[in-house]
Amino acid sequence: MLTLDGVSAGYRGLRTLHDVSLTVADGEIVALVGANGAGKTTTLRTISGFLRPTAGRIRFADRDIAGTRPSDIVRAGLVQVPEGRDLFGPLTVVENLEMGGYTQDAATRARSLREVYELFPILAERAKQPAETMSGGQQQMLAIARALMARPRLLMLDEPSVGLAPKLVGAVLDAVRRIRDHGVTVLLVEQNAAQALSICDRAYVLESGAVAMSGRGTAMVKDPRVRRAYLGM
Amino acid sequence: MTRRAPLSLAARLAVAAAVVAVVLVLAYARSGSGIVVSQAVLTGLLLGGVYGLVAMGLTLIFGVLDIVNFAHGALMTVAMYGTVLLASHAGLDPYLTLLVTAPALFGIGMALQSGLINRTMGSSLANQLLLTLGIGLLIENVLLLSFGSEPRSVAVGYAAPLRAFGAVADLTRVIAFLGALGLAALLYLLLQRTRVGTAIRAVAANPDGAQLVGIDVRRMYVLTFALGTACAGAAGTLVAPFVTVEATTGELFNIIAFVVVVLGGMGNVVGALVGGLLIGLTEQLGGVLLPEQSPLLAVFVVFVLVLFLRPQGLFGRSS
Ligand SMILES: Nc1ncnc2c1ncn2[C@@H]1O[C@H](COP(=O)(O)OP(=O)(O)OP(=O)(O)O)[C@@H](O)[C@H]1O
Ligand SMILES: [Mg+2]
Numbered sequence: 001m002l003t004l005d006g007v008s009a010g011y012r013g014l015r016t017l018h019d020v021s022l023t024v025a026d027g028e029i030v031a032l033v034g035a036n037g038a039g040k041t042t043t044l045r046t047i048s049g050f051l052r053p054t055a056g057r058i059r060f061a062d063r064d065i066a067g068t069r070p071s072d073i074v075r076a077g078l079v080q081v082p083e084g085r086d087l088f089g090p091l092t093v094v095e096n097l098e099m100g101g102y103t104q105d106a107a108t109r110a111r112s113l114r115e116v117y118e119l120f121p122i123l124a125e126r127a128k129q130p131a132e133t134m135s136g137g138q139q140q141m142l143a144i145a146r147a148l149m150a151r152p153r154l155l156m157l158d159e160p161s162v163g164l165a166p167k168l169v170g171a172v173l174d175a176v177r178r179i180r181d182h183g184v185t186v187l188l189v190e191q192n193a194a195q196a197l198s199i200c201d202r203a204y205v206l207e208s209g210a211v212a213m214s215g216r217g218t219a220m221v222k223d224p225r226v227r228r229a230y231l232g233m
Numbered sequence: 234m235t236r237r238a239p240l241s242l243a244a245r246l247a248v249a250a251a252v253v254a255v256v257l258v259l260a261y262a263r264s265g266s267g268i269v270v271s272q273a274v275l276t277g278l279l280l281g282g283v284y285g286l287v288a289m290g291l292t293l294i295f296g297v298l299d300i301v302n303f304a305h306g307a308l309m310t311v312a313m314y315g316t317v318l319l320a321s322h323a324g325l326d327p328y329l330t331l332l333v334t335a336p337a338l339f340g341i342g343m344a345l346q347s348g349l350i351n352r353t354m355g356s357s358l359a360n361q362l363l364l365t366l367g368i369g370l371l372i373e374n375v376l377l378l379s380f381g382s383e384p385r386s387v388a389v390g391y392a393a394p395l396r397a398f399g400a401v402a403d404l405t406r407v408i409a410f411l412g413a414l415g416l417a418a419l420l421y422l423l424l425q426r427t428r429v430g431t432a433i434r435a436v437a438a439n440p441d442g443a444q445l446v447g448i449d450v451r452r453m454y455v456l457t458f459a460l461g462t463a464c465a466g467a468a469g470t471l472v473a474p475f476v477t478v479e480a481t482t483g484e485l486f487n488i489i490a491f492v493v494v495v496l497g498g499m500g501n502v503v504g505a506l507v508g509g510l511l512i513g514l515t516e517q518l519g520g521v522l523l524p525e526q527s528p529l530l531a532v533f534v535v536f537v538l539v540l541f542l543r544p545q546g547l548f549g550r551s552s
Binding site: 048050069070071072074075079080082085086087088089090091095098099100101102103146147149150 | 431446
């Protein structure tokens with residue numbers, strides 16, 4: 001469904017990603033793990049169209065999307081929950097969700113709203129509250145729900161568990177699994193590698209902007225090199 | 234050190250009301266005449282409504298595009314000349330010209346933003362300031378070249394003085410006030426109740442987030458600039474019947490609107506309307522309290538006080 005083929009990208013002439021290739025197949029959860037500053041966020045921002053790749057190709061659903069504007073990439077069905085969430089703070093929860101469905105027609109929006117309320121009932125309770133007044137965990141749920149409102153075929157999540165209490169980390173990852181079970185393909189970025197590897201089908205390890213390792217999640221959790229370098233064991 | 238809890242909105246409104254009450258009493262003591270005071274209040278509120286509309290456009294542009302538009306007043310003047318021409322040459326009712334000037338200024342706003350201002354988005358504040366200042370000066374000089382330096386005016390056939398509480402208000406000022414309030418309410422409803430209005434607020438809140446939900450942010454910038462410019466245009470037409478129209482007439486409104494925007498909280502459209510009314514009152518009551526001085530003196534005193542005491546504005550959120 002998504003293929004990166006030798007993608008390089010960076011900020012203002014500074015190259016951050018080097019020749020990154022990865023694929024995400026229909027229905028998979030693929031994890032992208034790596035240390036601080038490895039280039040995980042840069043990878044997602046490049047896929048989402050915020051950064052233009054300096055080399056390589058990005059294909060999504062049989063279309064070359066490198067150089068496409070972010071809003072058009074969303075319309076194509078590739079939606080991101082960004083690091084830091086980028087919620088519309090002063091807008092209410094329901095307004096955030098309505099905006100999430102900006103690319104959809106009114107009937108689809110109404111249906112999606114019911115579905116995300118079912119997935120995250122707390123959002124229905126807080127519908128009229130400004131997004132910025134909610135707790136971190138609730139904001140993360142809102143960010144995921146807002147992305148789902150766009151009815152993505154592929155959902156990319158950038159460290160959805162960062163800054164959350166351990167109990168909430170489990171809840172968020174559980175939601176990710178349920179989202180996949182609803183037929184949405186997932187590309188999950190995590191620093192918390194142990195958790196991510198345990199729920200994903202396949203994983204890529206990013207190191208200094210390049211893919212250092214890849215394989216099945218379950219196999220990688222057992223790999224002594226991975227355990228030493230990324231899991232601190 | 235303990236930080237004082239921020240005052241609630243109701244408390245802030247109460248403080249504002251108390252200040253207004255004290256000023257009213259002082260003005261009464263100073264002038265010794267109730268009629269002078271009520272005249273100042275009436276004139277101030279009526280003009281304040283128009284200030285509010287001009288400032289709403291300015292604050293909307295600031296809140297969404299992060300640009301202080303110093304061409305706002307010159308664009309308002311363009312609409313005044315539009316009304317002068319259409320009323321005196323085509324014989325249209327001055328208020329009917331609103332149907333031409335507001336859409337025309339909307340179009341001019343679209344062209345300016347997508348053709349020129351767009352290029353400075355994200356560049357330094359100084360660049361944007363110079364650009365909008367330059368556009369403003371250019372417009373003024375084109376108006377001067379086209380229409381000369383002779384002041385123009387617009388005649389309204391049915392102008393008549395209205396009386397309330399011993400004060401007199403010209404019908405044209407009452408119409409301007411009601412028109413400004415009506416348009417302000419329309420703009421507010423557009424922003425709060427429609428999909429495109431919510432999208433504009435979303436862009437103001439988080440442009441990256443807006444792109445991530447599929448909003449074409451560049452289009453929203455153009456639309457917002459056009460809406461803000463249309464506000465200036467509508468205000469220009471509404472005041473045309475009671476101001477002398479010159480190439481620089483809009484400048485004063487631009488300065489006052491800037492003060493109003495800061496007072497109401499940068500980017501806050503409701504704050505802009507309330508701020509407009511307060512500045513209208515300040516200007517007129519200032520004239521009563523300090524009769525020897527320019528009425529703008531009181532406006533600037535308030536401006537400096539706000540900058541010192543509450544830089545986020547009366548209705549802004551402290552960050
Ligand atoms: N806006 C930017 N401008 C310049 N350099 C940047 C920018 N954002 C990130 N970088 C640099 O690019 C490299 C990769 O950063 P990136 O944010 O992609 O890492 P990451 O894997 O997401 O890290 P983290 O786990 O901390 O989120 C880092 O060296 C970082 O300093
Ligand atoms: Mg990151």
